[in-house]
Amino acid sequence: MAAPKKGRRPTGAQGRPGRALAIILIAMVALTAGMFISKQTTPRLGIDLAGGTSITLKAKSEPGKESAINETNMNTAVGIIDRRVNGLGVSEAEVQTQGRDHIIVNIPKGTNEQQAREQVGTTAQLYFRPVIAFADGSPAAPEGTPSPSPSASGSGAPKAGDGKTSPSATPSSSATSQGRALSEALKAPAAPTPSPSASESKKADDTKAPSPSASAPAPTGDEAAAAALQAKFAALDCNDPAQRAAAGQGAKPEEPMIACGQRGDAWGKWVLGPAQVNGQDVKEAKGQIDPQRGQWIVTMQFTDKGADKFAKITGELATKQMPQNQFAIVLDGKVISDPSVSQALTGGNAEISGGFTQQSAQDLGNMLSYGALPLSFSEDSVTTVTAALGGEQLKAGLIAGAIGLALVVIYLLVYYRGLAFIAIVSLLVSAILTYTIMSLLGKGIGFALNLPAVCGAIVAIGITADSFIVYFERIRDEIREGRTLRPAVERAWPRARRTILVSDFVSFLAAAVLFIVTVGKVQGFAFTLGLTTLLDVVVVFLFTKPVMTLVARTKFFASGHPWSGLDPKRLGAKPPLRRSRRTGSAPAPVDAKEA
Amino acid sequence: MSKLGDLGAKLYRGEVGYDFVGKRFLWYGVSILITITAIVALAVQGLNMGIEFKGGAVFTTPKTTVSVAKATEAAEEASGHDAIVQELGTGGLRIQISGVDTDAATDVKKKLAADLKVGEADINADLVGPSWGEQIANKAWTGLGIFMVLVVIYLAIAFEWRMAVAALIALIHDLTITVGVYALVGFEVTPGTVIGLLTILGYSLYDTVVVFDGLKEGSKDITKQTRYTYSEIANRSINGTLVRSINTTVVALLPVAALLFIGGGFLGAGMLNDISLSLFVGLAAGAYSSIFIATPLVVDLKEREPAMKALKKRVLAKRAAAVAKGESPDEAYEAEDEPQVVAQGRPGRRR
Numbered sequence: 001m002a003a004p005k006k007g008r009r010p011t012g013a014q015g016r017p018g019r020a021l022a023i024i025l026i027a028m029v030a031l032t033a034g035m036f037i038s039k040q041t042t043p044r045l046g047i048d049l050a051g052g053t054s055i056t057l058k059a060k061s062e063p064g065k066e067s068a069i070n071e072t073n074m075n076t077a078v079g080i081i082d083r084r085v086n087g088l089g090v091s092e093a094e095v096q097t098q099g100r101d102h103i104i105v106n107i108p109k110g111t112n113e114q115q116a117r118e119q120v121g122t123t124a125q126l127y128f129r130p131v132i133a134f135a136d137g138s139p140a141a142p143e144g145t146p147s148p149s150p151s152a153s154g155s156g157a158p159k160a161g162d163g164k165t166s167p168s169a170t171p172s173s174s175a176t177s178q179g180r181a182l183s184e185a186l187k188a189p190a191a192p193t194p195s196p197s198a199s200e201s202k203k204a205d206d207t208k209a210p211s212p213s214a215s216a217p218a219p220t221g222d223e224a225a226a227a228a229l230q231a232k233f234a235a236l237d238c239n240d241p242a243q244r245a246a247a248g249q250g251a252k253p254e255e256p257m258i259a260c261g262q263r264g265d266a267w268g269k270w271v272l273g274p275a276q277v278n279g280q281d282v283k284e285a286k287g288q289i290d291p292q293r294g295q296w297i298v299t300m301q302f303t304d305k306g307a308d309k310f311a312k313i314t315g316e317l318a319t320k321q322m323p324q325n326q327f328a329i330v331l332d333g334k335v336i337s338d339p340s341v342s343q344a345l346t347g348g349n350a351e352i353s354g355g356f357t358q359q360s361a362q363d364l365g366n367m368l369s370y371g372a373l374p375l376s377f378s379e380d381s382v383t384t385v386t387a388a389l390g391g392e393q394l395k396a397g398l399i400a401g402a403i404g405l406a407l408v409v410i411y412l413l414v415y416y417r418g419l420a421f422i423a424i425v426s427l428l429v430s431a432i433l434t435y436t437i438m439s440l441l442g443k444g445i446g447f448a449l450n451l452p453a454v455c456g457a458i459v460a461i462g463i464t465a466d467s468f469i470v471y472f473e474r475i476r477d478e479i480r481e482g483r484t485l486r487p488a489v490e491r492a493w494p495r496a497r498r499t500i501l502v503s504d505f506v507s508f509l510a511a512a513v514l515f516i517v518t519v520g521k522v523q524g525f526a527f528t529l530g531l532t533t534l535l536d537v538v539v540v541f542l543f544t545k546p547v548m549t550l551v552a553r554t555k556f557f558a559s560g561h562p563w564s565g566l567d568p569k570r571l572g573a574k575p576p577l578r579r580s581r582r583t584g585s586a587p588a589p590v591d592a593k594e595a
Numbered sequence: 596m597s598k599l600g601d602l603g604a605k606l607y608r609g610e611v612g613y614d615f616v617g618k619r620f621l622w623y624g625v626s627i628l629i630t631i632t633a634i635v636a637l638a639v640q641g642l643n644m645g646i647e648f649k650g651g652a653v654f655t656t657p658k659t660t661v662s663v664a665k666a667t668e669a670a671e672e673a674s675g676h677d678a679i680v681q682e683l684g685t686g687g688l689r690i691q692i693s694g695v696d697t698d699a700a701t702d703v704k705k706k707l708a709a710d711l712k713v714g715e716a717d718i719n720a721d722l723v724g725p726s727w728g729e730q731i732a733n734k735a736w737t738g739l740g741i742f743m744v745l746v747v748i749y750l751a752i753a754f755e756w757r758m759a760v761a762a763l764i765a766l767i768h769d770l771t772i773t774v775g776v777y778a779l780v781g782f783e784v785t786p787g788t789v790i791g792l793l794t795i796l797g798y799s800l801y802d803t804v805v806v807f808d809g810l811k812e813g814s815k816d817i818t819k820q821t822r823y824t825y826s827e828i829a830n831r832s833i834n835g836t837l838v839r840s841i842n843t844t845v846v847a848l849l850p851v852a853a854l855l856f857i858g859g860g861f862l863g864a865g866m867l868n869d870i871s872l873s874l875f876v877g878l879a880a881g882a883y884s885s886i887f888i889a890t891p892l893v894v895d896l897k898e899r900e901p902a903m904k905a906l907k908k909r910v911l912a913k914r915a916a917a918v919a920k921g922e923s924p925d926e927a928y929e930a931e932d933e934p935q936v937v938a939q940g941r942p943g944r945r946r
Contacts, residue, residue, distance in 0.1 A: 383721050397867055400857045404850030411845060452790060455870045458854055459794065462847030463801070469846060470805060473839040480607055495812065502753055503804040509749065510742055510797030517738035525790050525870070529797070 017546030024429065024542040031436035043435070043449040044442030049394045052107055057081075057377035059101040069101050073375050076363075078103060103377065126279030126368070127253055128310070129272035130317060131326040131338060133233065136268050229271065233258045238267035247333065253278065259328070261335025270335055272328050276313040281306025283348075285368030287361030290353065296361035297353040300368060307348030315344030329368070337364055397454040404458055408465050416472055417565035418557060423468040426544045430464050433535050438528075447527065456528030463507060463529075464536045468544060470503075471496040472565075475548070479571050485560070489552045493545055500540055508533045602838075612834035616826045619891035626768060626888055633775020640778050645785035648729060651676070651693035652700045655719040658686035659711045666690060666711060673706035674699065731786045735793055742796050754807055761892035762803045765884040769799045772880040773873055787869025794874055798847065799881030802840060803889045809836035810890060817906065824907045826894045833890050844882035851875050 035041055059069045059077075074097045081103065082095040095105050238244050238260035244267065247260045253275035260269050285300040302310050317325045318341045329337040339352045352364070405427070412420035434457065441447035474496040478488035511530035515523055551557050560567045605611040615622070646653060654670075661669070663680050666688050670678035676694040688711070695703055700720055708715035743763060750759035773792060777784060813832040817825060854871035897903055 381721075393867065396857070397854075400854045400867065401850070403857050404853030407849040407853060408846055411849060415842065451866050452787070452870065455790075455854065455867055456794075458850050459847075459870075459874065461850045463798075465846040466801065466843040469839060469842045473836075473842070477607060477835075499805055499808040502808060503801045505749070505753075506746060506800045506804055507797040509745055510794070510800070513738050513742040513745065514793050517734050517741060525794075529794065 017549040020542045020546040021550075024538070028429070028432055028436070031433065031440065035436050035439050038440065040439045040442055043438040044447065045394070045449055049449065049451060049454075053105075054381075054383040055105040055107070056380040056382075057103040057105065058380040059103070059375040060378050061101075068375055074101070074103070077375055077377070081105060102380065126282075127275035127330045128277035128313065128327050129257070129275050129330055130313060131270055131323050131328050132256065132273050133271040134268060134323040134326075134338070135233075135270075136263075136266060229256060229258060233269065233271050236260070236269050238269045244334075257330075257333075259330055259333055259335050261328070261330075261338070263338075268335070270328055270338070272330065272335075275330075276327070277302075277306055277309045279368070281309060282368050285365045287356065287358070287363070287365035289358075290351075293353070295353065296356035296358055297351050298356065298361050298364045298368065299351045300349065302348040302350070304348070307346070310348070310350065311344055311346040314341045314350075317341040318343050329364075393451050394454065397451060397458065401454070401458040401461070405461055408461055412465065412468075415565075417563050418561065419472050419565035422544060422547055422551060423465065423472070425547070426468060426539050427461065427464055429543050430532070430535055430539045433539070434460075434532055437531065437535075448524070449528075450524040452525035453528040456525040457532060460529060460532035460536075463504075463533060464539070467496075467500045467504070467536055467540045470499050471540070471544065471548070474499075476566070476571050479560075479566060479568050482568075485552045485558045485566060489548050493548075497541075497545075501537065504533050504537050606834045606837050612830065614830060615833045615886060616830040616891050616894050619887075619894070622887040622891065626884070629775070630768065630771050633771050633778065636775050636778040640781065642774070642778055642784045643781045645783045645788075646691050646693055647786050648732070648784070649693045651691065652695040652703065653721040654688075654690040654692070654704065654707055655721070656688045656690065656707070656711055656713050657717045659688060659713050661688075661711045663688065669710035670703075670707060673710065674703045731789055735789045738793060739796070746796075746800060750804075750807075754811055757896040758807050758811075758893050761889045761896065762800060762807070764892055765803055765881075765889035766796065766799050768884050768888055769795055769877055769880040773877040776876045777873070782872060783869075785866075785869045787866045788873045791870040791873030792877065794870070795877030795881060798874070798878055799884065801847075802844060802881050803885040805843060806833060806836050806840060806885050806890055807893070809833075809839075810893065818902055821906070821909045821913050824910050825897050825903045829890055829894045829897075833886055837886070840882065840886060844878065848875065848878055851878060 059074065061069060078095050078097055095103065097103055236243060236247055236258055238247065244260045247258055247269070256271065256273050258269060258271050260267055262268070281303050283301045283303045283306070285298060287296060287298050289295070290297045313327060317327055319325075322340070323338075325342070326338045326340045328335045329339075337352065339354070356364070408427075409420070409424055412423050416423065438447060438449060442449075471492065474492035475485075475488050478492045479485065481488075483491065508530055511526045511533060514526035515530060557564045557566055560569070562570065602611070659666075663682055667678050667680045667690075670680060670690045670692055674692045674695050676692050679691040681689045681691075690707065692703065704718055704720050705715060708718055743766070746766075747759045747763050750762050770792065773795060776782070777788070782788070810829055810832040813835070814825060814828050817823075817828060823831070851871050851874045854867055855875050898907070
């Protein structure tokens with residue numbers, strides 16, 4: 001680049017440094033104010049610094065299902081996992097996709113890690129259970145008595161041989177009470193509940209449904225369990241999200257359970273028998289339109305084993321009356337569908353029809369074919385970070401950062417003397433901007449300062465200081481040419497600006513590519529690098545340069561005070577060019593303060 | 596510092612200077628030697644891949660009185676796998692056990708807590724599947740590829756293709772040296788290392804760009820003068836920007852060094868250490884390559900150009916003529932228009 005011709009005013013707001021400074025000052029005040037108004041005075045700390053559990057799941061590519069790993073399925077999986085972890089009552093758990101086939105689940109400290117992992121990692125918590133009783137969601141409201149038909153039958157027992165006959169409890173019209181039916185039904189599975197509720201009798205009394213017989217039989221283990229379940233069922237309020245989430249949790253497949261589920265717009269509750277078929281027995285299911293009836297149905301295809309089991313249970317259920325001719329499809333302890341059965345379904349194929357929309361049919365199809373999740377996942381890594389260690393790491397990082405900063409400051413002071421103060425204040429401005437923006441981004445885009453990000457911020461001190469060096473060296477070169485400070489500052493700027501922009505662009509490019517391509521921890525690092533590189537440009541343009549212009553007007557710097565870092569003598573300035581032509585090549589350290 | 600300032604002034608005026616370009620084959624030789632060493636080390640010793648690439652668990656314990664040797668024994672007994680135990684600055688231990696999967700880790704943690712007499716809840720467990728590090732590495736390769744393509748395009752536009760090619764070679768050179776150092780010394784390669792390595796991309800080029808910018812400026816009107824050949828101008832540019840390069844490198848290295856020695860010293864191995872170690876090695880290599888390799892490479896590429904060949908011929912002819920006339924070569928230029936390029940400094944050095 002040719003030296004600008006004499007007298008030409010270099011570009012840049014030479015005369016108006018105040019405006020640029022005002023802009024950056026306003027920006028700083030606004031950001032700081034925004035930080036306090038939104039009460040985000042510290043950057044949100046990542047899971048590695050604040051502590052917690054981070055689980056990385058990788059979608060498994062299964063033969064024949066390679067195309068299953070797609071955005072839609074990944075998002076469905078995120079939705080399901082999110083419901084699982086947040087259904088635990090865990091607040092602020094983050095579930096997000098990372099890259100093409102990873103899901104990262106970040107669970108803040110204070111969560112039961114084991115439980116969380118079970119929740120997140122399990123893919124096939126899908127069961128087909130026979131319905132024993134149904135009521136709408138509220139706790140034992142009178143109109144909630146579900147079965148219009150008085151007949152009740154205790155079934156769902158695995159030992160039921162063929163589907164034609166009901167093995168045990170005889171349907172009797174006299175046993176009209178739901179409670180009675182329940183008790184009998186529940187006796188059959190002979191599966192003792194490990195922890196009978198202590199408050200069973202009290203709860204049972206609350207039951208408004210007439211159940212004289214519920215307390216009548218001798219309280220054997222089974223009976224107690226049945227009563228407990230019945231009591232729980234009566235008290236269950238599926239309209240309460242907390243109860244809803246807790247209802248089906250922890251139920252063992254081989255035991256009866258209570259569960260909530262959505263029926264149309266309202267919530268319903270069920271008592272369900274032991275699981276007969278599970279998600280893994282389903283080979284494939286999909287939602288499709290039935291061309292004959294013109295409605296959406298879900299077709300299922302079972303595995304050989306699944307087909308046998310399904311034939312058996314449908315055979316049993318077909319003989320019964322509402323609601324016990326239904327089976328419930330239970331996903332993660334929640335009833336997602338409760339189709340009724342009219343005949344034994346053999347041959348491994350079945351279809352569910354009635355009331356589906358395209359969306360609901362396809363969703364159910366998806367859930368059925370992939371178990372609970374549309375994809376199966378493997379645990380890639382589980383990271384538990386205790387807060388103490390995170391704090392330690394952060395502390396070490398901050399100490400290292402402070403020392404690094406101090407070293408840079410010392411170096412700048414020794415080498416650039418007075419000029420260093422401009423650099424240091426610029427670094428400070430940069431730090432304030434970085435801090436406030438990071439704090440605000442915590443809320444804005446969920447940016448979390450993790451350890452690599454801290455590392456990135458420390459490394460960025462160097463990048464930021466580099467731009468000052470480029471500019472200062474340029475100014476000094478101009479002074480060596482014999483110019484006085486004011487023109488030197490202005491003439492050095494366009495050249496320094498070019499270098500700064502080009503090199504910052506390269507840094508930014510690296511950060512951007514890293515951010516887009518990588519996953520997880522690396523992203524935080526790349527983001528910080530990119531952010532600080534951008535801020536470097538902002539600070540150099542709006543702060544360092546204008547301040548330099550102002551400073552050039554002060555006597556201390558303009559006169560080239562020995563401590564200003566701009567002493568022409570020390571810099572080996574020579575007298576202005578043209579007049580020095582014939583003085584030869586020797587340095588001409590004559591007084592060059594004023595030409 | 597005034598001495599350094601003097602040096603800066605002298606370098607700037609070209610009174611002193613190192614003949615980087617003239618001695619480039621020496622430095623090419625040095626670099627080729629280092630590169631070969633790096634490749635051999637890589638082939639023979641390979642990289643010490645961290646647990647993230649092999650799969651396993653890392654346990655970090657609070658302060659404990661159990662010795663490292665005892666802890667290693669306990670960890671190996673508890674897990675049945677090899678264990679690496681390091682003491683942390685906090686007095687705690689960092690125990691790496693490869694081959695431990697998610698299920699086994701809980702048991703190992705329990706046993707470790709008992710053996711080391713610390714609370715189970717205080718032990719921090721970091722479990723990694725073998726694919727995790729691989730994933731990061733794969734993404735890193737993709738990122739590296741994309742970045743290289745983009746940056747070559749950018750540099751070719753901002754400067755010219757010769758500089759882009761030279762910068763790319765210098766970049767590969769830096770990465771090779773860094774990887775070579777890892778293979779030679781046997782530092783552990785972790786995702787942190789990969790992050791650091793990727794950051795070198797931007798940094799190594801930052802330095803190179805600063806030098807190239809000076810070169811581009813210095814050689815702008817090169818064909819309008821007959822005083823210097825391209826390689827001479829290039830050498831002057833390197834020397835002129837030397838102080839700037841040294842300063843930016845020192846300033847960039849200081850925080851990284853702080854991270855490496857203080858952050859690392861305080862906590863022992865860990866993410867901070869891994870990132871800063873590879874950054875430190877890469878930065879140092881980057882500073883070296885931008886001065887000794889990148890610019891000389893540009894010169895080699897550039898001097899093949901017919902225009903530059905012609906210029907060299909003219910310059911040499913002119914010098915010969917001046918000598919024949921018995922004039923100092925300097926006098927010969929007086930008749931000419933002052934070339935803007937060299938107007939910044941006096942021709943102190945002559946050939």
